[in-house]
Amino acid sequence: MSAHLSWEELTKNFRYDPDTGLFTKKALTKYQKERPAGSNSGSEYTRICINRRVYFAHRLAWYYMTGSPPEKLIDHINGDKRDNRFCNLREADYSQNMMNSKLSCANTSGCKGVDWVKRKRRWRATGKIDGKKIYLGLFANKEDAIKKYQEFAKQNHGEFFLKTK
Structure with missing residues (x-):
């Protein structure tokens, strides 16, 4: 992730609310408006397109909050794949992630x-x-x-x- 997207670029262009788990695309010019970022269509996970690359919002949230890309999978503690509040995310290996699967x-x-x-x-x-x-x-x-x-x-x-x- 960091090879294609720096933390500085992520935080410069997007705002992440750890309490709601939502990303907002910042207005970078006076002609733009802030707008919600991400799409829920076609996937169980929220996805965000940045520089023509698609990223999962839960992985971006981890990167945004910690400053480093996740080294493992990111597990949704409550099992809701669209709940990207930071308190609902944790790193997990594949086996741990499967233990928490539905x-x-x-x-x-x-x-x-x-x-x-x-x-x-x-x-x-x-x-x-x-x-x-x-x-x-x-x-x-x-x-x-x-x-x-x-x-x-x-x-x-x-x-x-x-x-x-």
């Missing part, structure tokens, strides 16, 4: 880490640590599988634990 649209159990095993006629609970799947057990009762997964996630995911259900 349910997959293919999920049928309503809980991360829990799926139905048709041939066993049981609910299976699995977790992940550093990309490795951890088998937690088979359960006749879905609520027991959910409880087992949530205990595992709370213990192993730390601040990235996302309670489901």
